[in-house]
Amino acid sequence: MIVLIVVLVIVVIVAIILLANSIRVVKQYERGVLLRFGRLIGTRNPGLRFIIPAVDVLHRVSLRIVTMPIQSQGIITRDNVSVGVSAVAYFRVVDPVKSVVAIENVYSAIDQIAQTTLRKVVGQHSLDETLADTDSLNLNIREILDVLTIDWGVEVTLVELKDILLPETMKRAMAKQAEAEREKRAKIIAAEGESLAAAALGAASDTMMAHPLALQLRNLQSLVEIGVDKNTVVVFPAPLMSTIGELGSFLARESAASAAHGEGDVQLVSHPSPPRSVPEVA
Numbered sequence: 001m002i003v004l005i006v007v008l009v010i011v012v013i014v015a016i017i018l019l020a021n022s023i024r025v026v027k028q029y030e031r032g033v034l035l036r037f038g039r040l041i042g043t044r045n046p047g048l049r050f051i052i053p054a055v056d057v058l059h060r061v062s063l064r065i066v067t068m069p070i071q072s073q074g075i076i077t078r079d080n081v082s083v084g085v086s087a088v089a090y091f092r093v094v095d096p097v098k099s100v101v102a103i104e105n106v107y108s109a110i111d112q113i114a115q116t117t118l119r120k121v122v123g124q125h126s127l128d129e130t131l132a133d134t135d136s137l138n139l140n141i142r143e144i145l146d147v148l149t150i151d152w153g154v155e156v157t158l159v160e161l162k163d164i165l166l167p168e169t170m171k172r173a174m175a176k177q178a179e180a181e182r183e184k185r186a187k188i189i190a191a192e193g194e195s196l197a198a199a200a201l202g203a204a205s206d207t208m209m210a211h212p213l214a215l216q217l218r219n220l221q222s223l224v225e226i227g228v229d230k231n232t233v234v235v236f237p238a239p240l241m242s243t244i245g246e247l248g249s250f251l252a253r254e255s256a257a258s259a260a261h262g263e264g265d266v267q268l269v270s271h272p273s274p275p276r277s278v279p280e281v282a
Helices: 002-022 095-100 106-123 127-132 134-152 168-212 212-227 240-270
Strands: 023-026 030-036 039-044 047-050 056-062 065-076 082-094 154-165
Touching: 002 023, 023 030, 023 056, 023 212, 030 095, 056 095, 065 106, 065 154, 082 127, 082 134, 082 240, 095 134, 106 134, 106 154, 127 134, 134 154
Parallel strands: none
Antiparallel strands: 023 047, 030 039, 030 056, 065 082, 082 154
16 A cells, blocks of 8 residues: 555656646747657747657757847958958847757857958958948948848847947047147138128128228227327328328428428529618718
8 A cells, every 4th residue: 555655656656747747838039949859849839838758859049139239340451451340230049940940059150250251341440431331331230241141040130330340540640630620710711801802892892982081980989989088199001102192291291391481592693682872972
Protein backbone atom coordinates (compact mmCIF):
# COMPACT_ATOMS: atom_id res chain seq x y z
CA MET A 1 0.00 0.00 0.00
CA ILE A 2 2.76 2.41 0.87
CA VAL A 3 4.55 1.54 -2.36
CA LEU A 4 1.40 2.29 -4.36
CA ILE A 5 1.02 5.65 -2.68
CA VAL A 6 4.64 6.52 -3.43
CA VAL A 7 4.19 5.53 -7.07
CA LEU A 8 1.05 7.66 -7.34
CA VAL A 9 2.84 10.63 -5.83
CA ILE A 10 5.71 10.23 -8.25
CA VAL A 11 3.31 9.96 -11.20
CA VAL A 12 1.48 13.10 -10.08
CA ILE A 13 4.73 15.02 -9.69
CA VAL A 14 5.94 13.91 -13.13
CA ALA A 15 2.58 14.85 -14.66
CA ILE A 16 2.73 18.30 -13.08
CA ILE A 17 6.28 18.81 -14.37
CA LEU A 18 5.30 17.66 -17.86
CA LEU A 19 2.25 19.90 -17.83
CA ALA A 20 4.30 22.87 -16.70
CA ASN A 21 6.83 22.23 -19.44
CA SER A 22 4.11 21.87 -22.06
CA ILE A 23 2.47 25.25 -21.41
CA ARG A 24 3.77 28.31 -23.21
CA VAL A 25 2.38 31.84 -23.23
CA VAL A 26 2.86 33.88 -26.40
CA LYS A 27 2.41 37.60 -25.74
CA GLN A 28 0.46 39.94 -27.96
CA TYR A 29 3.58 41.48 -29.50
CA GLU A 30 5.18 38.07 -30.11
CA ARG A 31 4.85 35.17 -32.51
CA GLY A 32 5.84 31.60 -31.72
CA VAL A 33 7.89 29.50 -34.15
CA LEU A 34 7.34 25.79 -33.41
CA LEU A 35 9.94 23.15 -34.20
CA ARG A 36 9.20 19.45 -33.66
CA PHE A 37 12.20 17.14 -33.69
CA GLY A 38 14.03 20.04 -35.33
CA ARG A 39 11.50 20.32 -38.14
CA LEU A 40 9.53 23.50 -38.72
CA ILE A 41 5.86 23.03 -37.93
CA GLY A 42 4.64 26.62 -38.20
CA THR A 43 3.94 29.72 -36.18
CA ARG A 44 1.75 30.19 -33.12
CA ASN A 45 -0.36 33.27 -32.49
CA PRO A 46 -0.56 35.10 -29.12
CA GLY A 47 -2.24 33.24 -26.30
CA LEU A 48 -1.85 30.04 -24.24
CA ARG A 49 -0.13 27.33 -26.28
CA PHE A 50 0.68 23.71 -25.54
CA ILE A 51 3.72 21.83 -26.78
CA ILE A 52 5.02 18.32 -26.34
CA PRO A 53 7.87 18.38 -23.80
CA ALA A 54 11.25 17.13 -25.06
CA VAL A 55 9.80 16.96 -28.56
CA ASP A 56 8.72 20.49 -29.45
CA VAL A 57 10.72 23.70 -29.16
CA LEU A 58 8.83 27.00 -29.29
CA HIS A 59 10.85 30.12 -30.17
CA ARG A 60 9.10 33.33 -29.22
CA VAL A 61 9.98 36.20 -31.57
CA SER A 62 9.20 39.82 -30.72
CA LEU A 63 7.60 41.91 -33.47
CA ARG A 64 8.17 45.26 -31.75
CA ILE A 65 10.52 47.89 -33.15
CA VAL A 66 13.98 47.49 -31.67
CA THR A 67 16.28 50.44 -31.03
CA MET A 68 19.90 49.46 -31.61
CA PRO A 69 22.71 51.99 -31.02
CA ILE A 70 25.63 51.69 -33.41
CA GLN A 71 28.81 52.40 -31.49
CA SER A 72 31.21 55.08 -32.72
CA GLN A 73 33.26 54.01 -35.71
CA GLY A 74 36.64 55.46 -36.69
CA ILE A 75 36.17 56.43 -40.34
CA ILE A 76 38.40 58.18 -42.87
CA THR A 77 36.33 60.32 -45.21
CA ARG A 78 36.92 60.73 -48.91
CA ASP A 79 39.02 63.87 -48.29
CA ASN A 80 41.25 61.98 -45.81
CA VAL A 81 39.81 63.35 -42.55
CA SER A 82 39.58 60.96 -39.60
CA VAL A 83 36.22 61.21 -37.82
CA GLY A 84 34.26 59.16 -35.31
CA VAL A 85 30.65 58.54 -36.32
CA SER A 86 27.98 56.92 -34.18
CA ALA A 87 24.40 56.20 -35.18
CA VAL A 88 21.20 54.50 -34.11
CA ALA A 89 19.14 51.98 -36.09
CA TYR A 90 15.48 51.05 -35.72
CA PHE A 91 14.28 47.69 -37.07
CA ARG A 92 11.56 45.09 -36.53
CA VAL A 93 10.98 41.47 -37.43
CA VAL A 94 8.41 41.02 -40.19
CA ASP A 95 8.92 37.28 -40.79
CA PRO A 96 9.38 35.28 -37.57
CA VAL A 97 10.22 32.06 -39.40
CA LYS A 98 13.11 33.58 -41.36
CA SER A 99 14.46 35.33 -38.26
CA VAL A 100 14.74 31.91 -36.56
CA VAL A 101 15.65 29.61 -39.45
CA ALA A 102 17.73 31.87 -41.76
CA ILE A 103 20.14 33.26 -39.17
CA GLU A 104 21.45 32.25 -35.78
CA ASN A 105 21.30 35.59 -33.92
CA VAL A 106 19.49 38.29 -35.84
CA TYR A 107 20.28 41.10 -33.35
CA SER A 108 24.02 40.49 -33.39
CA ALA A 109 24.02 40.18 -37.17
CA ILE A 110 22.21 43.49 -37.65
CA ASP A 111 24.60 45.20 -35.23
CA GLN A 112 27.64 44.01 -37.17
CA ILE A 113 26.23 44.74 -40.63
CA ALA A 114 25.10 48.21 -39.49
CA GLN A 115 28.63 49.07 -38.34
CA THR A 116 30.12 47.86 -41.62
CA THR A 117 27.57 49.75 -43.70
CA LEU A 118 28.11 52.93 -41.68
CA ARG A 119 31.86 52.85 -42.33
CA LYS A 120 31.34 52.11 -46.01
CA VAL A 121 28.80 54.86 -46.70
CA VAL A 122 30.49 57.63 -44.70
CA GLY A 123 33.89 56.75 -46.21
CA GLN A 124 32.51 57.50 -49.69
CA HIS A 125 31.68 61.11 -48.81
CA SER A 126 33.76 64.14 -47.90
CA LEU A 127 33.63 65.78 -44.48
CA ASP A 128 31.49 68.69 -45.69
CA GLU A 129 28.98 66.30 -47.25
CA THR A 130 28.89 64.22 -44.06
CA LEU A 131 28.16 67.29 -41.93
CA ALA A 132 25.71 69.00 -44.27
CA ASP A 133 23.88 66.14 -46.00
CA THR A 134 23.07 63.72 -43.18
CA ASP A 135 19.57 63.02 -44.52
CA SER A 136 20.86 61.42 -47.71
CA LEU A 137 23.44 59.45 -45.71
CA ASN A 138 20.73 58.12 -43.40
CA LEU A 139 18.57 57.12 -46.35
CA ASN A 140 21.48 55.45 -48.13
CA ILE A 141 22.44 53.41 -45.06
CA ARG A 142 18.84 52.32 -44.50
CA GLU A 143 18.41 51.21 -48.11
CA ILE A 144 21.58 49.13 -47.98
CA LEU A 145 20.57 47.50 -44.69
CA ASP A 146 17.09 46.77 -46.03
CA VAL A 147 18.53 44.85 -48.97
CA LEU A 148 20.81 42.82 -46.70
CA THR A 149 18.33 42.07 -43.92
CA ILE A 150 15.22 41.26 -45.94
CA ASP A 151 16.40 37.64 -46.25
CA TRP A 152 16.55 37.47 -42.45
CA GLY A 153 12.91 38.52 -42.09
CA VAL A 154 13.89 41.94 -40.70
CA GLU A 155 12.87 45.39 -41.91
CA VAL A 156 15.04 48.43 -41.06
CA THR A 157 12.65 51.33 -40.52
CA LEU A 158 15.06 54.15 -39.74
CA VAL A 159 18.77 54.96 -39.42
CA GLU A 160 20.01 58.25 -37.96
CA LEU A 161 23.54 59.55 -37.51
CA LYS A 162 23.75 60.47 -33.85
CA ASP A 163 27.17 62.05 -33.33
CA ILE A 164 30.16 63.05 -35.45
CA LEU A 165 33.43 63.49 -33.55
CA LEU A 166 36.06 65.68 -35.21
CA PRO A 167 39.77 66.04 -34.34
CA GLU A 168 40.72 69.13 -32.35
CA THR A 169 42.82 70.51 -35.21
CA MET A 170 39.85 70.20 -37.55
CA LYS A 171 37.60 71.94 -35.03
CA ARG A 172 40.01 74.87 -34.82
CA ALA A 173 40.28 75.07 -38.61
CA MET A 174 36.50 75.07 -38.97
CA ALA A 175 36.21 77.73 -36.27
CA LYS A 176 38.68 79.94 -38.17
CA GLN A 177 36.77 79.37 -41.39
CA ALA A 178 33.49 80.32 -39.73
CA GLU A 179 35.08 83.41 -38.19
CA ALA A 180 36.48 84.49 -41.56
CA GLU A 181 33.08 83.95 -43.15
CA ARG A 182 31.39 86.08 -40.49
CA GLU A 183 34.01 88.80 -40.90
CA LYS A 184 33.49 88.79 -44.65
CA ARG A 185 29.75 89.22 -44.19
CA ALA A 186 30.32 92.05 -41.70
CA LYS A 187 32.60 93.88 -44.13
CA ILE A 188 30.12 93.47 -46.97
CA ILE A 189 27.29 94.78 -44.82
CA ALA A 190 29.42 97.74 -43.68
CA ALA A 191 30.36 98.53 -47.29
CA GLU A 192 26.71 98.40 -48.33
CA GLY A 193 25.87 100.74 -45.47
CA GLU A 194 28.61 103.17 -46.53
CA SER A 195 27.32 103.06 -50.10
CA LEU A 196 23.77 103.85 -49.01
CA ALA A 197 25.01 106.60 -46.69
CA ALA A 198 27.11 108.13 -49.48
CA ALA A 199 24.12 108.10 -51.83
CA ALA A 200 21.95 109.76 -49.19
CA LEU A 201 24.62 112.40 -48.45
CA GLY A 202 24.97 113.08 -52.17
CA ALA A 203 21.23 113.64 -52.49
CA ALA A 204 21.30 115.90 -49.41
CA SER A 205 24.20 117.94 -50.80
CA ASP A 206 22.35 118.40 -54.11
CA THR A 207 19.34 119.69 -52.19
CA MET A 208 21.51 122.10 -50.17
CA MET A 209 23.19 123.37 -53.34
CA ALA A 210 19.78 124.13 -54.78
CA HIS A 211 18.68 125.82 -51.53
CA PRO A 212 21.64 127.62 -49.85
CA LEU A 213 19.59 128.53 -46.78
CA ALA A 214 19.15 124.84 -46.02
CA LEU A 215 22.81 124.63 -45.05
CA GLN A 216 22.45 127.52 -42.61
CA LEU A 217 19.34 125.92 -41.11
CA ARG A 218 21.25 122.70 -40.71
CA ASN A 219 24.07 124.55 -38.96
CA LEU A 220 21.62 126.19 -36.58
CA GLN A 221 20.04 122.81 -35.84
CA SER A 222 23.47 121.37 -35.06
CA LEU A 223 24.15 124.26 -32.68
CA VAL A 224 20.85 123.57 -30.90
CA GLU A 225 21.72 119.88 -30.55
CA ILE A 226 25.15 120.75 -29.16
CA GLY A 227 23.66 123.27 -26.76
CA VAL A 228 21.53 120.58 -25.12
CA ASP A 229 24.66 119.21 -23.40
CA LYS A 230 25.32 122.67 -21.82
CA ASN A 231 28.85 122.89 -23.16
CA THR A 232 30.80 126.06 -22.33
CA VAL A 233 32.98 125.93 -25.44
CA VAL A 234 31.63 125.03 -28.83
CA VAL A 235 33.96 124.65 -31.79
CA PHE A 236 31.84 124.76 -34.91
CA PRO A 237 33.55 124.63 -38.33
CA ALA A 238 32.36 127.15 -40.85
CA PRO A 239 31.57 125.98 -44.38
CA LEU A 240 34.91 125.93 -46.17
CA MET A 241 33.84 126.87 -49.68
CA SER A 242 31.56 129.72 -48.62
CA THR A 243 34.27 131.04 -46.29
CA ILE A 244 36.81 131.02 -49.11
CA GLY A 245 34.31 132.81 -51.35
CA GLU A 246 33.60 135.48 -48.75
CA LEU A 247 37.33 135.93 -48.12
CA GLY A 248 37.93 136.40 -51.84
CA SER A 249 35.17 139.00 -52.02
CA PHE A 250 36.62 140.82 -49.03
CA LEU A 251 40.10 140.90 -50.58
CA ALA A 252 38.66 142.13 -53.87
CA ARG A 253 36.83 144.98 -52.12
CA GLU A 254 39.98 145.94 -50.19
CA SER A 255 42.04 145.97 -53.36
CA ALA A 256 39.50 148.16 -55.12
CA ALA A 257 39.42 150.59 -52.19
CA SER A 258 43.22 150.78 -52.06
CA ALA A 259 43.41 151.46 -55.79
CA ALA A 260 40.84 154.25 -55.57
CA HIS A 261 42.72 155.92 -52.67
CA GLY A 262 46.02 155.86 -54.59
CA GLU A 263 44.52 157.57 -57.63
CA GLY A 264 43.24 160.43 -55.41
CA ASP A 265 46.76 161.19 -54.09
CA VAL A 266 48.23 161.34 -57.58
CA GLN A 267 45.61 163.92 -58.66
CA LEU A 268 46.54 166.18 -55.75
CA VAL A 269 50.21 166.18 -56.71
CA SER A 270 49.63 166.77 -60.43
CA HIS A 271 47.73 170.09 -59.89
CA PRO A 272 49.94 172.35 -57.63
CA SER A 273 48.73 175.73 -56.45
CA PRO A 274 50.00 178.90 -58.46
CA PRO A 275 53.09 180.75 -57.06
CA ARG A 276 52.59 183.95 -55.06
CA SER A 277 54.09 187.33 -56.33
CA VAL A 278 57.00 188.73 -54.29
CA PRO A 279 57.18 192.58 -53.90
CA GLU A 280 60.27 194.29 -55.29
CA VAL A 281 62.60 196.17 -52.95
CA ALA A 282 63.55 199.69 -54.11
